[in-house]
Amino acid sequence: MRILxxxxxxxxxxxxxxxxxxxxxxxxIADVSTGAEALEASERLLPDLVLxxxxxxxxxxxxxxxxxxxxxxxxxxxFCTAYEEHAIQAFEMQAVGYLLKPxxxxxxxxxxxxxxxxxxxxxxxxxxxxxxxxxxLCARTYKGMRLINIKDIRYLQxxxxxxxxxxxxxxxxVDETLRELEHEFAxxxxxxxxxxxxxxxxxxxxxxGVNGQIVMRLDGVAETVDISRRHLPAVRKILKNI
Numbered sequence: 001m002r003i004l005x006x007x008x009x010x011x012x013x014x015x016x017x018x019x020x021x022x023x024x025x026x027x028x029i030a031d032v033s034t035g036a037e038a039l040e041a042s043e044r045l046l047p048d049l050v051l052x053x054x055x056x057x058x059x060x061x062x063x064x065x066x067x068x069x070x071x072x073x074x075x076x077x078x079f080c081t082a083y084e085e086h087a088i089q090a091f092e093m094q095a096v097g098y099l100l101k102p103x104x105x106x107x108x109x110x111x112x113x114x115x116x117x118x119x120x121x122x123x124x125x126x127x128x129x130x131x132x133x134x135x136x137l138c139a140r141t142y143k144g145m146r147l148i149n150i151k152d153i154r155y156l157q158x159x160x161x162x163x164x165x166x167x168x169x170x171x172x173x174v175d176e177t178l179r180e181l182e183h184e185f186a187x188x189x190x191x192x193x194x195x196x197x198x199x200x201x202x203x204x205x206x207x208x209g210v211n212g213q214i215v216m217r218l219d220g221v222a223e224t225v226d227i228s229r230r231h232l233p234a235v236r237k238i239l240k241n242i
Contacts, residue, residue, distance in 0.1 A: 035059030
């Protein structure tokens with residue numbers, strides 16, 4: 001993979017460069033210190049991936065990423081920043097990763113490998129989707145912020161002011177309400193409890209839990225989700241049409 005590094009701090013650029021070089025699987029084609037230089041290098045060198053700082057003098061990383069989206073050959077972008085509060089803006093710019101400084105080599109290489117799954121055709125599809133409905137949620141993990149594909153989510157469960165998102169691999173937290181998510185993705189998720197939504201496409205069926213209550217089995221995860229008596233009739237009706 002051909003990678004462009006963008007950061008106004010020389011030490012930060014050098015650190016990313018050393019980690020990538022020691023891994024040996026990817027080529028750093030250039031490192032620059034400003035957004036303007038990044039756009040020029042992207043047009044000229046056509047990188048597959050840009051490692052992009054956010055707070056830079058002049059054009060910041062968010063604005064730079066927005067300009068990348070207008071390029072004919074738009075690269076994938078992973079933000080590398082010391083500030084977590086820009087994550088939502090970053091993913092609105094179709095970033096495929098968001099790493100917090102100091103970036104660890106293991107986290108960097110994992111993010112780079114994930115980005116290889118997003119080829120240029122898929123990135124174009126993401127850009128088109130930006131005009132309609134989200135196809136990802138922005139989740140907080142112990143490694144920083146991460147995109148979770150809506151189609152991979154098994155269930156959403158409210159816990160006080162946060163919502164836990166469960167896909168086949170992990171549980172993560174999003175700073176959104178269950179009501180908002182239910183409204184936005186009404187055709188994707190069905191409410192089975194006052195604090196839970198499940199993905200229609202991943203429903204396996206209903207069964208009795210250990211205490212005799214009805215629970216829902218979903219593919220790809222071991223645990224079941226409780227169904228309240230209030231929502232059970234609607235759930236049964238939906239299952240007849242799946």
